[in-house]
Amino acid sequence: MKAGSPPDEPPLGEGHQPTGPGPLADQSAVAAHTLRAKRRAVAWIPATQEATPTVYVVDDSPALRKSLRWLIKSAGLTAETYGSAREFLDAYDPTKPGCLVLDVRLQQQMSGLDLQAELAARRVPTPIIIITAYGDVPTAVRALRGGAVDYIQKPFSDQLLLDRIWQAIERDREARRTEAIRAEVAQRLARLTPREREVMGGLVAGMTSREIAADLRLSVRTVEAHRAQVLAKMQVDSGTKLVRLVLSNR
Incomplete structure (x- = not known):
């Protein structure tokens, strides 16, 4: 999507050759790669x-x-x-x-x-x-x-x-x-109760429901109920997507 100069207007630098890439071109490429990875992690967040x-x-x-x-x-x-x-x-x-x-x-x-x-x-x-x-x-x-x-x-x-x-x-x-994604994730996190945050922390750490139950001194059934609420409020349909969403927006 580049535009050149129409013939009826003088260019700014007639006869001057463009220089090489900008000083931050490499950093821009890295930033673009990082953003693409984040978009894959949060593909279900509407643009x-x-x-x-x-x-x-x-x-x-x-x-x-x-x-x-x-x-x-x-x-x-x-x-x-x-x-x-x-x-x-x-x-x-x-x-x-x-x-x-x-x-x-x-x-x-x-x-x-x-x-x-x-x-x-x-x-x-x-x-x-x-x-x-x-x-x-x-x-x-x-x-x-x-x-x-x-x-x-x-x-x-x-x-x-x-x-x-x-x-x-x-x-x-x-x-x-990136900022819009982070703001959206922050809004979803704000909907969690303190107990749901604890359960989510265990899920992100890779713990099973049984391990989380033992750690929090809850029944497995209660942990599973909290887990379901966490997934619903974070608007993901699996623990794997939850982990990707949280880790990519810390």
Whole structure:
């Protein structure tokens, strides 16, 4: 789902060759593999409907904001552009899926790195792509250590930026899907009584009903009744699925 540049608009980086994979490409692949495993473990949890991703752009250059808005919209994405960190913070909705393209050197009170730190302090999950005309190593290191998923030096090609945006969006989708699964499992766990939690703990530990009964000083019949309630409330139909569900969402 990539979009190139229509002929009536100038590309952002005419003649500049795309660079290699982003610095976190390997980590993204590992995260994707982990998420696929979790999805298999909780396949019976319905997927939430996803909204069209929003790409936020924060840059103090009106010309670049206009070009990026056009490029992002040409890829079928929603674009919101801001000239300062404060404008962005006033309008930002963390519930929207997407990513943030952020200029590292904003001219007003809050720099790009300051905004990144503020979002980290608020525990905002939106992936951040740092763009800059100044490719100094210390700034890049600080941005990546601060949680940025990529760091791109200007000028860059349209396709390079779109590739990195789609990678960031996929990363955001994975994180939101994982969080939705955890929230759903937490709601199911909250329905269990203290005794049902004890029985479930034994099941997850691999104990038989007889062993759980001996450990809790209950009859086997009582344990079996609690086990049935645990499976019903956790919305699984076997002890194996229960174990997978609990262990994959700890």
